[in-house]
Amino acid sequence: MTKPQKQIHLAAHFPGVNNTTVWSDPEAGSHIEFASFAHFARTAERAKFDFLFLAEGLRLREQGGKIYDLDVVGRPDTFTVLAALAAVTDHLGLTGTINSTFNEPYEVARQFASxxxxxxxxxxxxVVTSWDAFTGENFRRGGFLPQEERYSRAKEFLATANELFDSWRDDDLVADQAAGVFLRDAGAGAFVHRGQHFDIHGRFNVPRSPQGRPVIFQAGDSDEGREFAAAGADAIFSRYAALDTGQSFYTDVKSRLARYGRRPDDLLILPAASFVLGDTDAEAEELAKEVRRRQVSGATAIKHLEFVWNRDLSGYDPDGPLPDVDPLPGEHTVARGRAQVRMYRDPLATAREWRELAAAHNWSIRDLVIETGNRQTFVGSPATVAETINAYVQADAADGFILVPHITPGGLDGFADRVVPLLQERGVFRTEYTGPTLRDHLGLAHPDDARGERAAS
Structure with missing residues (x-):
């Protein structure tokens, strides 16, 4: 019997703080003006995407004791942007990254319910945790919360927020055409939570929202992060977008669900993915090389190398060979507030590997950074990109992709106009939204469904 084709999930990532955007391109727009957010969201909705995704940046990044000035340095508040976008879209999901280390459950639950x-x-x-005390210096808590407690706090934070969401029931309210809406049950919204991290009680003052609870995403890649996602998330934002690594990650995370009484389809795997389109595959490949060169200037290459070497490398030629000195071990002090630092957990091993690659391919510092860090996920004609995305999803490397264009806000337009119609022709992507909520778009059950049966996608 032929296996039915999976439906592909697509989302759009407004990049914000990043090394992806080609800032020098004349089409690159503001990352703070509302018009940019609105254009991006409307394009995603026109293409029938599931949702728009906003990351979070809570402190200006530094390198060598100075503000890092080679990419955007700020971002408006997440809730403010998403609330404004709710007014200019009708169907598109609105996903925001909010830190569990520096906030409080009542505050965050109230904002998401609203x-x-x-x-x-x-x-x-x-749901994310903080990973460095540097960012935490902006907050009362983060500067001293030990790393091993951050996931413990995140788990209890999410559980507490769910208790607040669930403190209202549908039958707590009565609608009267003349009198409006009033309470039937005087106990509505009452909650008590006593735990290791939170000891709160009172009344939650936002009634049950249309989804019951917001859809929950998780973005951690560690073993703790994967387990956290398997226990309580609806989707996981992964960095494993290649076929082989994607399949390995997909299998690992999905296999963890059964111990929590969940099925594989209860958690969606959605990697971030970049793309470059051309009229032909050859044209797209040439354009992709140009984009990578523009994303990684000589100065950017040196700064990236400092993530691993943990020392000042400003005296080195980015078009020359890699440093012959080894990385400095110990606490990272050169690059602060950058997630990339976490990727290189064994700097000495990384340096050895990179030297071998550079020697084998005759790569300069800049060549190495381009080839190891800035590869686009999907490159080709619209037909090739559509075919590849579908192949990856059907091969269980992902349930879909969160697309990150290299131009903001118009970089998504070509994908919406040229790739999405091909996926629709294949019957693997919607031609219209079939329900009003994000849970409908993602095929997730409403939390009030006692049977836990999966909603129709």
Missing amino acids: LDHLSGGRAAWN
Whole structure:
């Protein structure tokens, strides 16, 4: 019997703080003006994407004791942007990254419940933890919360927020055409939580929202992060977009669900993915090389190398060979507030590997950084990109992709106009939205469904 084709999930990542955007391109626009967010969101909705995704940047990044000035340095508040986008879209999901280390459950639950009401059931929360005390210096808590406690706090934070969301029931309210809406049950919204990290009680003052709870995303890659996602997330934001690594990650995370009484389809795997389109595959490959060169200037290459070497390399020629000195071990002090630092957990081994690659291919510092760090996920004609995305999803390397264009805000337009119609012709992507909420788009059950049966996608 032929296996039915999986439906592909697509989302759009407004990049914000990043090394992806080609800032020098004349089409590159503001990352703070609302018009940029609105254009991006409307394009995603026109293409029938599931949701828009916003990351979070809570402190200006530094390198060598100075503000890192080679990419964008700020971003508006997540809830403010998403609430504004709710007014200019009708169907698109609105996903925001909100930190569990520096916030409080009541505050965050109230904000997401409000967003879910304002948007008609389109809110989603990407739950993350802080990973450095540098960012935490901006907050009372983060400067001293030990790393080993951050996931413990995140788990209890999410559980507490869910208790607040669930403190209202549908039958707590009565609608009267003349009198409006009033309470039937005086106990509505009451909650008590006593745990290791939170000891709170009171009344939650936002009624049950259209989705019951926002859709929950998780973005951690560690073993703790994968387990956290398997226990309570609806989707995981992965960095494994290649076929082989994607399949390995997919299998690992999905295999963890059964121990929590969940099925494989209860958690979606959605890697971030970049793309370059051309009229032909050859044209796209040439354009992709040009984009990578523009993303990684000589100065950017040196700064990236400092992530691993943990020392000042400003005296080195980016078009010359790699440093012959080894990385400095110990606490990282050169690059602060950058997630990339976590990727290189064994700097000495990374340096050895990179020297071998550079020697084998005659790569300069800049060549190495381009080839190891800035490869686009999908490159080719629209037909090739559509075929590859579908092949990856059908091969269980992902359930879909969160697309990150290299131009903001117009970089998504070509994908929407040229690739999406081909996926629709294949019957693997929707031609219209079939429900009003983000849970409908993602095929996720409503939390009030006692049977836990999966909603129709």
